[in-house]
Amino acid sequence: MSHSVLICDDAIFMRTMIGDILQQSGFDVVGEAETGLQAIEKYKQLKPDLVTMDIVMPDMGGIDAVREITKFDPNARVLMCSAMGQQALVVEAIQAGAKDFVVKPFQPSRVLEAVQRVLG
């Protein structure tokens, strides 16, 4: 059975791109979220195997969302999507419970490697 994924990003472009990368590798994108709040809501509702999480989003940022999701499910597997120069924020996200990270611009191979590590 393929793994289910929830993609959280405020940009449609990014969501589409990550979605394509993952779907092409057999993942099942079960939901998308545009804000941190939506992400928490959808996680509780869908209980996906994996969450990809943007750091900067309106309403609630990715780091707080990770914190809330991990509180709800300590085994949640969250992959942070960061940009260059967000070193400190990524560290914070990992302290909040994220398992790994990928850096934009995305290279499909790197995204998939990270996903495998998080799921592995």
Added chain:
Amino acid sequence: MDLSRYAELFLTESREHLSAINHLLLELERTPGASEPLDAIFRAVHTIKGMSATMGYGPVAELTHELESLLDRVRRGESRISAPLLDVSFATADALESAIDLAVAGRIDEIEVTQLLGRLRALASDKPARAKANGKKRRATSDNGEAGMLVRVRLAPDTQLSGVRAYLVVKRAETLGTVHSLSPSIEALQAGDFDRKFSLRLNTHEPAGAVEAALRSVGDVESVSAMSGSEENQTTPPNPDLHVDPVGEALPREALRQQQHIRIELRRLDTLMNLIGELMITRGRLVETAAAAGDLAVTEAVSEASRLISQLQDEIMMSRMVPVHHVFDRFPRLVRDAARSLGKNVEFAMSGKEIELDRSMLDEIGDPIVHLLRNAVDHGFETPAEREAAGKPAFGKLTLSAARERSSVTVRVSDDGRGIDRVRVLAKAREQGFVTDAAKTELTDEELIRMIARPGFSTKDQVTDLSGRGVGIDAVYSRVRALGGSVEIKTAAGQGTTTILRLPITLAIIRALLARVHDEVYAIPLTHVQETVALTPSHLKTVRGQEVLLMRGDVLPLVRMRTLASQPVAQDGTAHVIVLELGERRMGLVVDELSGQQDIVVKHFDAVRGGAALFSGATILSDGSPSLIVDVGSLL
């Protein structure tokens, strides 16, 4: 980029720094509080680190990096100069020496620095309060296993957000046991302030292999090595207080040093060159005197000495030879920049970079070559649109090559640009009165160069733009001629231009033919002498009021040295003709008498320009008398 040719330089410089480090360490040992030697060591170590990293000599860079970190702690007052610190520093200096030799010899795989790195890191990661603790104490703790497993991690070169990745590794390690002695600190790691490598100690019950596997799974980890306390002890020298060279004895160090280099001030080489020049002159005199004395034993000894002096001269010459890449290497960048700023598409290639030239010659030819390359890019090549219209490849080909040809070196600058417009040059030459022959429709290569090499001829913008070439060719020409060389230009409209510089390999000593004219003896560089003949009336002919030389059916221009040098016109008597050649040009030079050949030392001429254009320099002959050196280039 090919780094191998920098290896020798790296070796020489590193050895100098190492030697300095050893001296400074001794000084530091005598006066532990002094900051000056410490700073100097730090700089030297830092320099070797930078150089070795550039050369890709990983283990050398690693060793220097660790030593640098250790010394930096001392500089920042976190550690103090102690016996173990000095010992490990000395040991590192020794190990560096071997490692550098091996690295340069291409045997980098044989370098073994692990244990020394461990010692350096252990000392550097000591708590400030324990900085004074001696090696035995430190070892005692690791014997008890309290120090835990030493884990060293290196991240992949393309790791993104390496600080975060390192943090993930540390977090993973924390799931296996207790992490301490993290180096660099967690703050530095998170900030990405490290060079992909970090180490930590882990108190764990997991076997080393399991730790390695777990940490490797974090991703972007290039290598992990976990070493338990007991393993570490086995590889640590039995007594760290003992000055042990970890690689020293096993290596045939001497074998690696066959090609040693030292640096010598250029001035000393010049002095040597001058001295050998004087010696050559004395040798000539000695040979003459011995021959006159007629004593067989003396003649034999003199001829032996003479042979040795020749060898000595050759060796000194060789010591001055430098591969042309020392000058050539900056050209690709120069051509690229010139092409960019002028909007030309140029593909630049060089060959013969290993060809050697005398150092002083090399210094002199840089500018002329730069001139030729710039000219080619600026005036030689068409614009991209013009090239397309002419059906030529989009990228202009510019090549610079050096080649050895007998006793000279040929430097060729060749482009496939528009070539020189002979018609325009001819028209211009006519306009300026250089060409009077109305029937002439085209200039040969030889004539062409004579035209454009005339000072002032080609400096008019008009001609420059139209002819596609020419700015400052006269400057190149006169410089190369002053060096005893010659310039040749081959060009074809629409196909490009090739400029050939022929240079003597060395400046200082040339073989010359000596010719007496009245009471003066002149020296004529033998490279330009084709042959000599006794002058007979049958050689002479007058064409349009000009005396010419008839040689086996060829008609050559003829010049009398007496006329040139404003000597009184010859009384009746014998005369000789020296046939001079330069490229394809030839001419006859009439002198009174030939007085043999000699190696002469060229002393450069500071005489007033213009008046002395006939001579390129002066020399002292073996009998002690001065002689002027004829500039064949200016005659032809």
